[in-house]
Amino acid sequence: xxxxxxxxxxxxxxxxxxxxxxxxxxxxxxxxxxxxxxxxxxxxxxxxxxxxxxxxxxxxxxxxxxxxxxxxxxxxxxxxxxxxxxxxxxxxxxxxxxxxxxxxxxxxxxxxxxxxxxxxxxxxxxxxxxxxxxx
Amino acid sequence: xxxxxxxxxxxxxxxxxxxxxxxxxxxxxxxxxxxxxxxxxxxxxxxxxxxxxxxxxxxxxxxxxxxxxxxxxxxxxxxxxxxxxxxxxxxxxxxxxxxxxxxxxxxxxxxxxxxxxxxxxxxxxxxxxxxxxxxxxxxxxxxxxxxxxxxxxxxxxxxxxxxxxxxxxxxxxxxxxxxxxxxxxxxxxxxxxxxxxxxxxxxxxxxxxxxxxxxxxxxxxxxxxxxxxxxxxxxxxxxxxxxxxxxxxxxxxxxxxxxxxxxxxxxxxxxxxxxxxxxxxxxxxxxxxxxxxxxxxxxxxxxxxxxxxxxxxxxxxxxxxxxxxxxxxxxxxxxxxxxxxxxxxxxxxxxxxxxxxxxxxxxxxxxxxxxxxxxxxxxxxxx
Numbered sequence: 001x002x003x004x005x006x007x008x009x010x011x012x013x014x015x016x017x018x019x020x021x022x023x024x025x026x027x028x029x030x031x032x033x034x035x036x037x038x039x040x041x042x043x044x045x046x047x048x049x050x051x052x053x054x055x056x057x058x059x060x061x062x063x064x065x066x067x068x069x070x071x072x073x074x075x076x077x078x079x080x081x082x083x084x085x086x087x088x089x090x091x092x093x094x095x096x097x098x099x100x101x102x103x104x105x106x107x108x109x110x111x112x113x114x115x116x117x118x119x120x121x122x123x124x125x126x127x128x129x130x131x132x133x134x135x
Numbered sequence: 136x137x138x139x140x141x142x143x144x145x146x147x148x149x150x151x152x153x154x155x156x157x158x159x160x161x162x163x164x165x166x167x168x169x170x171x172x173x174x175x176x177x178x179x180x181x182x183x184x185x186x187x188x189x190x191x192x193x194x195x196x197x198x199x200x201x202x203x204x205x206x207x208x209x210x211x212x213x214x215x216x217x218x219x220x221x222x223x224x225x226x227x228x229x230x231x232x233x234x235x236x237x238x239x240x241x242x243x244x245x246x247x248x249x250x251x252x253x254x255x256x257x258x259x260x261x262x263x264x265x266x267x268x269x270x271x272x273x274x275x276x277x278x279x280x281x282x283x284x285x286x287x288x289x290x291x292x293x294x295x296x297x298x299x300x301x302x303x304x305x306x307x308x309x310x311x312x313x314x315x316x317x318x319x320x321x322x323x324x325x326x327x328x329x330x331x332x333x334x335x336x337x338x339x340x341x342x343x344x345x346x347x348x349x350x351x352x353x354x355x356x357x358x359x360x361x362x363x364x365x366x367x368x369x370x371x372x373x374x375x376x377x378x379x380x381x382x383x384x385x386x387x388x389x390x391x392x393x394x395x396x397x398x399x400x401x402x403x404x405x406x407x408x409x410x411x412x413x414x415x416x417x418x419x420x421x422x423x424x425x426x427x428x429x430x431x432x433x434x435x436x437x438x439x440x441x442x443x444x445x446x447x448x449x450x451x452x453x454x455x456x457x458x459x460x461x462x463x464x465x466x467x468x469x470x471x472x473x474x475x476x477x478x479x480x481x482x483x484x485x486x487x488x489x490x491x492x493x494x495x496x497x498x499x500x501x502x503x504x505x506x507x508x509x510x511x512x513x514x515x516x517x518x
Contacts (some may be wrong), residue, residue, distance in 0.1 A: 014247065014286025020279035027270040027471035034254075034271050034280070041253030043517060049214075050221050061322070069322040077331040081211035082339055085260055086357045094265035098376050099490075101369035102265060110356025114342060134323060 053080070067130035068122070075122040079115055086111055142316035144222035148328050151312035152455075154219040155302035157332055161212040162288065164205040165252070169285045171202035175421060176278050179431045181465045192500030194327050196419035199503070200347035203423030206259045207343050211335035213252060215328070220503060241294055251280050255490035263422050264359050268377035274421075298328060346424040360424045365488035367413055368418060368426045374489045377456040379510045390478070394516040395441035401438075403494040406480055409433045414475045430498045432479035435471050435514070444516035446472050452497055453513040464506045464515075470499045478511060 027033045060072050088094065089107045096102060142167060178187050188194065229235040254423065262273050292299065302312050307325045325329065325356045345355025345362070352362050360369045382388070388398040412434050419425035435450075444450065447468040456462050470476050476499040477496075480487055487493040492509025499507065 003293045003296050006296070007290050010286045010291075010293060012286070013289060014283045017251075017279050017284070018285060019283025020282060021276070024275055024279065026272070026276055026279070030270060032268070034269075034276050036256050036273075037258070037269060038250040038280075041257060042250045045217060045249065046221075046224060046251060050218070053218065061185070070327065072333040073322050074327070074334070077215065078335045080339055081335055082342060082357075084214070085207060085210045085256075085339060085343075088261050088264035088266045089194040089357055089359060091266075093268065093427070094261075096265075096373070096376065098251030098514040099370060101364035102371075103358060104361050105356060105358065106370075107357060110342075113356060114338070117410050123196060 031135070042131065058119075067124035067133055071118045071122040071125035071129070074125075075118045082114060083111070137180055139225050141222045141226045141314060143225070144314075145316055146318040146321045147310075147313065147317050147319060148158075148318055148321035148323065149219045149222055150310075150314070150325065151298050151302045152307050152309060153325050153328060154216055155299050156307065156329055157212055157219065158299070160303075160333075161209055161216055162292070164209040164212060165285065167205040167286055168202055168209065168255070169199040169281055169464060171205075172278070172281050174198045175202060175503060176274075179274070179421065179505065183467055186467060186469045187396060187501070189470055189500050189502075190417055192475065193419075194501040195503055196417040196425040198249060199419055199421065199423055200344075200425060201308070202346065203259070203263055204340055204344050206256060207339050208336040209252075210256055210260070211332060211339055212254065215332045215335070215436065217249065221242065221294060222317075236443050241280045244287055244290050244294070244490055247308055248291050251284035251287055254280050255284050263424075265422065278344070297509040300366075307319065307447060312441045316381070334440075347419075349426075359422070362426060366428065366483040366485055368428050368482065368491065370488075370490040371420055371422070372509070374493075377454070377459070378508065379457075380489065381490060382455045382512075383510045388512075390438075391443045391513040392438055392515075393513065394439075395518040397442045400439050403480065406433050406478065409437060411480075412474070414477055414479055414498070414500075415517070416475060416477075416498050416500055418498070418504050418507060419502075425504075426500075428482050429484070430477055431481040431484070432477040432495065432498075434474060435466065435476045435497070436474065437501075438472060438478060438514060439516060444471075444518060448516055451513075451515045451517060452508045452511055453515070454508050455512040456512040461505050464508050466497065466499070466506075470502065473500060475500045478514075 021028065021034060028035050030036065058060060061069065064072055086107065090111060092103050092107070094103060175198065227514035229238045258273060258277055261268065265275060296310055305311060307329065321328070341351060341354055342357040345353055346358040346360045349362065362369060364370055374383060389402055390406060392399040411431050413429060413431040415427060416431045417425050417427045439450065449461055449468050450466045450471050452466050453463045478495050478497045482491055482493055485497060495511045496509040497511060498506050
């Protein structure tokens with residue numbers, strides 16, 4: 001019963017959102033419309049990102065020494081999402097010549113620093129693990 | 136190449152025990168995003184049936200900062216959570232008709248949830264970086280889709296409630312809710328994957344939150360703003376972009392105060408000759424960045440008194456800017472009457488920079504930045 005009530009509340013909330021989308025004059029259709037953006041998220045995740053992750057994991061499992069596998073996985077969990085969410089700033093798509101206070105950092109250098117730190121941590125953790133194993 | 140089957144994913148990491156734990160924190164993040172988003176949406180509305188509070192002055196800065204911070208943290212949480220349930224995408228269709236229909240309904244609700252969740256995070260991140268690669272209005276599409284996302288999330292919790300409770304009540308390595316095929320240990324343990332996920336969310340926040348949390352500026356190498364700008368405050372829209380350079384610097388500039396047939400025109404020198412007030416107030420942008428400044432200028436209430444504007448009345452503030460959705464904004468009665476609400480003429484002891492709204496701009500406590508109208512040309516008390 002509780003679940004049915006919660007479920008009904010959820011349906012009502014989502015239906016209100018759907019009604020807002022349909023009635024407030026949004027650009028729903030077309031390649032740059034809401035529907036395309038909604039669908040693209042699912043397709044890009046399930047069809048590209050998830051597959052890419054599996055391929056990368058497969059390559060890492062084949063090439064990486066045993067001691068490096070867990071540190072590599074952690075490094076990927078940290079750096080992968082961080083890279084994705086940095087796409088808007090890395091690409092500087094919103095930068096404007098008349099506003100030097102927006103996107104005013106060297107994002108490539110920032111990303112490289114974070115990637116370097118992650119790589120360093122992965123290498124150190126792998127060496128520590130392989131030493132422990134060696135004993 | 137064949138379509139994969141659920142049994143092609145043997146890792147024990149892809150388990151309900153991990154999903155429920157990551158999902159719990161993801162749910163918190165989405166709930167905070169939803170509530171703070173509603174607050175921001177309401178604050179920007181012209182119509183306020185319930186007055187939006189003017190105190191604390193830092194209120195909107197905190198809610199909007201939280202909105203962007205929890206949205207950012209949700210990116211790694213959502214990606215890991217989707218990774219753990221990815222095999223479910225390939226489960227075999229049910230044979231029994233009733234079960235098949237239920238299964239189709241559940242898949243449909245998950246599709247709506249994933250689509251709306253990814254949409255909210257992607258459009259939100261792009262908006263924070265002022266990147267608009269779409270045709271729709273960000274504010275109203277992000278608002279409508281927020282209801283879809285939170286609704287689909289509540290449905291999802293209702294459907295999964297027994298598994299969520301069971302999984303969260305048991306040890307993370309408990310196998311009760313595992314898929315039968317998931318019997319191979321991963322390169323990490325489940326605790327290891329969870330720790331990596333929390334670390335990922337934490338790093339994502341630290342790398343970006345400096346745009347709104349001053350003491351994180353040095354570490355937030357991916358923040359949309361370093362915090363620099365004229366008088367130490369960033370700007371959102373420049374005078375060039377607003378097309379006001381000539382009118383704002385003209386010697387003919389006059390601030391027009393209008394109340395029915397009463398009109399008063401004031402030059403910047405006239406404004407500077409009036410009693411000045413100094414207030415430390417944040418400018419907190421809807422895109423999530425914020426900065427605190429010390430502003431000096433004339434109390435808006437003192438200006439309204441010049442034309443006998445009654446207390447408690449919403450007033451219209453019009454910019455010199457010729458076009459754009461925020462050219463005229465409503466300054467609600469409680470904000471107009473607040474002693475801290477200024478028509479600012481100076482920032483940090485220097486005359487206001489052109490990009491900060493020279494010759495005069497509105498600055499009020501606890502208010503979205505888009506409503507802190509710059510290059511103010513006219514303040515009208517409707518009759």
